[in-house]
Amino acid sequence: MCPAMKYSSRMNALEEGALLKAFQDSGRPGLISFSAGFPSTETYPVEEIERSLQRVMRNHGHEAMSYCSSSGYDELRRLIQNRLHQKFGLNYGLNEIIITNGSQQGLDMSAMLFLNPDDIVLFEAPTYLGAVSALKIYQANMVSIPSDENGINMQELARTLAKYGNRVKLIYVSPDYQNPTGRSWALDRRRQFIDFISDYPIPVLEDAAYSELSFDEAPQKPLAYFDQSGQIIYIGTFSKVFCPGLRIAWLCSKSELIEKYLLLKNTADLSSCTVAQYLMADYLNHNDMEDHIKRISTLYTHRRDVMVAQINRCFPGGVRFTLPKGGLYLWLELPENIDTDRLLPLAIERNVTFMEGAAFYPDRSKRNEIRLNFSNMKDADIKKGIEILAQLIRQSVSPPERATSSVNRR
Amino acid sequence: MCPAMKYSSRMNALEEGALLKAFQDSGRPGLISFSAGFPSTETYPVEEIERSLQRVMRNHGHEAMSYCSSSGYDELRRLIQNRLHQKFGLNYGLNEIIITNGSQQGLDMSAMLFLNPDDIVLFEAPTYLGAVSALKIYQANMVSIPSDENGINMQELARTLAKYGNRVKLIYVSPDYQNPTGRSWALDRRRQFIDFISDYPIPVLEDAAYSELSFDEAPQKPLAYFDQSGQIIYIGTFSKVFCPGLRIAWLCSKSELIEKYLLLKNTADLSSCTVAQYLMADYLNHNDMEDHIKRISTLYTHRRDVMVAQINRCFPGGVRFTLPKGGLYLWLELPENIDTDRLLPLAIERNVTFMEGAAFYPDRSKRNEIRLNFSNMKDADIKKGIEILAQLIRQSVSPPERATSSVNRR
Numbered sequence: 001m002c003p004a005m006k007y008s009s010r011m012n013a014l015e016e017g018a019l020l021k022a023f024q025d026s027g028r029p030g031l032i033s034f035s036a037g038f039p040s041t042e043t044y045p046v047e048e049i050e051r052s053l054q055r056v057m058r059n060h061g062h063e064a065m066s067y068c069s070s071s072g073y074d075e076l077r078r079l080i081q082n083r084l085h086q087k088f089g090l091n092y093g094l095n096e097i098i099i100t101n102g103s104q105q106g107l108d109m110s111a112m113l114f115l116n117p118d119d120i121v122l123f124e125a126p127t128y129l130g131a132v133s134a135l136k137i138y139q140a141n142m143v144s145i146p147s148d149e150n151g152i153n154m155q156e157l158a159r160t161l162a163k164y165g166n167r168v169k170l171i172y173v174s175p176d177y178q179n180p181t182g183r184s185w186a187l188d189r190r191r192q193f194i195d196f197i198s199d200y201p202i203p204v205l206e207d208a209a210y211s212e213l214s215f216d217e218a219p220q221k222p223l224a225y226f227d228q229s230g231q232i233i234y235i236g237t238f239s240k241v242f243c244p245g246l247r248i249a250w251l252c253s254k255s256e257l258i259e260k261y262l263l264l265k266n267t268a269d270l271s272s273c274t275v276a277q278y279l280m281a282d283y284l285n286h287n288d289m290e291d292h293i294k295r296i297s298t299l300y301t302h303r304r305d306v307m308v309a310q311i312n313r314c315f316p317g318g319v320r321f322t323l324p325k326g327g328l329y330l331w332l333e334l335p336e337n338i339d340t341d342r343l344l345p346l347a348i349e350r351n352v353t354f355m356e357g358a359a360f361y362p363d364r365s366k367r368n369e370i371r372l373n374f375s376n377m378k379d380a381d382i383k384k385g386i387e388i389l390a391q392l393i394r395q396s397v398s399p400p401e402r403a404t405s406s407v408n409r410r
Numbered sequence: 411m412c413p414a415m416k417y418s419s420r421m422n423a424l425e426e427g428a429l430l431k432a433f434q435d436s437g438r439p440g441l442i443s444f445s446a447g448f449p450s451t452e453t454y455p456v457e458e459i460e461r462s463l464q465r466v467m468r469n470h471g472h473e474a475m476s477y478c479s480s481s482g483y484d485e486l487r488r489l490i491q492n493r494l495h496q497k498f499g500l501n502y503g504l505n506e507i508i509i510t511n512g513s514q515q516g517l518d519m520s521a522m523l524f525l526n527p528d529d530i531v532l533f534e535a536p537t538y539l540g541a542v543s544a545l546k547i548y549q550a551n552m553v554s555i556p557s558d559e560n561g562i563n564m565q566e567l568a569r570t571l572a573k574y575g576n577r578v579k580l581i582y583v584s585p586d587y588q589n590p591t592g593r594s595w596a597l598d599r600r601r602q603f604i605d606f607i608s609d610y611p612i613p614v615l616e617d618a619a620y621s622e623l624s625f626d627e628a629p630q631k632p633l634a635y636f637d638q639s640g641q642i643i644y645i646g647t648f649s650k651v652f653c654p655g656l657r658i659a660w661l662c663s664k665s666e667l668i669e670k671y672l673l674l675k676n677t678a679d680l681s682s683c684t685v686a687q688y689l690m691a692d693y694l695n696h697n698d699m700e701d702h703i704k705r706i707s708t709l710y711t712h713r714r715d716v717m718v719a720q721i722n723r724c725f726p727g728g729v730r731f732t733l734p735k736g737g738l739y740l741w742l743e744l745p746e747n748i749d750t751d752r753l754l755p756l757a758i759e760r761n762v763t764f765m766e767g768a769a770f771y772p773d774r775s776k777r778n779e780i781r782l783n784f785s786n787m788k789d790a791d792i793k794k795g796i797e798i799l800a801q802l803i804r805q806s807v808s809p810p811e812r813a814t815s816s817v818n819r820r
Binding site for chain 2: 005006007008009010011014036038041042044046049050053054057058061062063064065066067068100101102104105108112113114115116119130133134137138169201202203231239243244245246247260263264266267268269270271272273274275276279
């Protein structure tokens with residue numbers, strides 16, 4: 001670039017791109033990756049998808065190659081509408097649903113819709129770092145609310161809202177098998193949150209990316225189910241339960257808001273990839289998606305259990321974690337003297353990666369937590385990778401003891 | 411929405427969405443649409459695409475369903491790199507190319523990268539309204555530079571740069587068969603522009619969406635070809651020469667800038683649809699794209715000629731237009747007493763649409779110009795639609811005379 005060419009000031013708000021790095025690393029051969037939040041590629045129903053693509057090209061070839069409407073392919077939106085109704089009791093109208101390029105685009109457009117520089121966004125800490133990037137780049141101030149095993153801390157939420165008042169323009173939460181902790185909000189907490197927040201004119205982004213990946217229990221009712229005021233903006237995706245490469249997600253809210261999102265979508269990229277939407281709709285019409293999700297949930301439950309057993313076998317004492325009942329992640333609190341900034345390069349040297357917990361706090365305050373993805377590696381690699389991590393952690397900790405699971409230990 | 415919920419102030423910069431409306435209208439049955447800038451769907455090589463999709467799913471099924479890197483599928487970027495070199499003499503490295511969701515996303519990300527509120531963007535008037543929306547929403551001031559048959563007016567450009575100085579943060583131009591006028595910059599003007607602008611530290615977006623659709627002449631060298639300082643950001647797309655529903659476009663610039671675009675892409679939607687990129691690469695590897703482009707150029711040349719002949723036959727005098735040598739659009743200047751705001755509803759009543767010229771000026775200043783797309787309708791519909799428009803225009807103009815083409819009349 002010409003030396004004097006100037007970037008916008010919002011570029012200062014952009015992190016060096018931890019998520020981007022996770023994406024780049026994921027291709028390294030032989031790497032045991034616990035870092036990226038990918039579903040396991042061998043679960044992709046490639047043959048069924050090929051059949052769907054063939055049907056799409058034979059029956060709708062020209063439409064599938066044309067521009068799609070900015071709201072997305074009608075048939076796909078109808079299918080999503082029905083699924084949301086059947087699985088979660090949600091009653092969105094067709095004009096309350098827009099298709100986005102992954103849920104990331106829903107986050108980005110929400111930031112565009114609601115945030116001015118210096119506005120305040122509240123979110124659980126720790127939280128999904130992609131959401132943090134998407135919101136931070138609009139120069140909002142990110143203020144975190146502690147959360148516990150049952151969800152966001154209501155007292156802290158009330159205190160923070162009292163402190164910042166109408167400077168708070170958006171709340172971002174992820175109540176189901178949250179990335180990165182794997183935690184879910186209890187039913188009571190959901191009700192309390194909705195009761196409390198309905199007094200404030202603040203939109204709430206409910207990120208439901210993992211809500212369909214429940215292992216040991218029926219899916220919980222989303223916040224949107226209890227919402228009377230229309231302030232919940234509900235975001236879901238096929239990336240975690242089907243194939244992320246299709247980049248198909250959805251955002252649901254009152255139609256007045258969806259009209260604004262349509263303008264933003266039109267400005268951002270006109271419309272999403274049409275053939276991917278036709279493929280997705282055809283797949284849903286010709287296959288049992290719930291059966292597919294059941295199969296991958298069974299696989300991920302197994303892998304979670306393999307990882308947990310190996311952690312219990314190998315890790316030193318003072319390591320705490322919660323058994324996740326769904327999703328893709330295990331969240332570990334290491335002994336306080338461990339600095340993950342030092343641990344990660346050592347692990348990469350041994351061909352193992354994980355995500356540093358610090359990446360999930362906008363201020364990078366905690367240095368002794370890590371996120372382990374358990375969906376993506378085969379049993380042998382999970383065992384080997386955990387053993388390597390255990391050795392590295394042991395080298396910094398003594399005397400060695402056994403790991404303890406803080407709650408929900410099975 | 412809760413009555414008190416607040417949108418960001420950037421939403422005030424968003425138009426009611428003329429482009430969005432053009433998208434919505436395009437599905438109406440029986441409509442003779444001269445409005446949207448779509449390629450003609452019957453040109454889509456549906457059978458070849460089906461074969462490509464089959465090969466992709468058999469050879470790369472799992473990769474094609476996985477997340478792609480934020481920069482895009484390497485093989486596709488290599489193929490684009492080669493095409494740009496062979497067709498236009500451009501020498502971009504692989505790390506100087508990023509895949510975007512249509513060129514619209516390249517415009518959006520460029521605005522994010524360079525624009526603060528109240529910054530000034532220069533552009534030709536009239537210009538592509540999608541670019542105007544993408545830039546305006548970042549609260550930039552849009553300042554237009556008149557252009558003539560040979561390109562942007564250099565005197566006006568110099569005067570405007572002198573006036574606004576370093577408040578100007580971006581220049582947007584489209585030198586080839588521009589949307590909406592169909593005009594191309596002369597070679598001299600391209601050289602003058604590059605010579606002149608290289609003294610200013612201002613990035614220039616070169617939108618080359620139509621550069622491959624040349625009817626009567628060899629493609630011109632892009633501005634990027636003459637660029638020594640690295641200030642040209644070159645944007646191209648498969649949407650106009652192949653299939654827009656794939657949403658595959660590219661943005662090329664110096665690698666330092668591309669690194670910033672990667673961060674923005676990662677924030678906006680992580681990555682583009684993978685299977686669409688694999689499909690595109692496979693199609694390019696197994697088919698002759700230049701032959702496809704030659705075929706559609708022949709078709710569009712024919713349709714342009716049908717439209718021009720019918721305009722000459724039916725339209726009253728005082729209508730001026732320039733014969734476009736490529737692209738998808740014919741730009742008409744109607745008699746001054748015609749107000750397209752009144753003409754358009756009358757046309758829609760008769761089941762004919764066009765784009766009002768005013769939509770291509772940020773201040774909507776001109777009210778007697780219209781853009782006609784000639785690629786999308788069959789001969790009979792072109793003839794019928796033009797006849798209806800002619801009747802409506804005649805009803806407002808007297809005495810009737812024949813249309814006159816201002817330049818390049820054949």
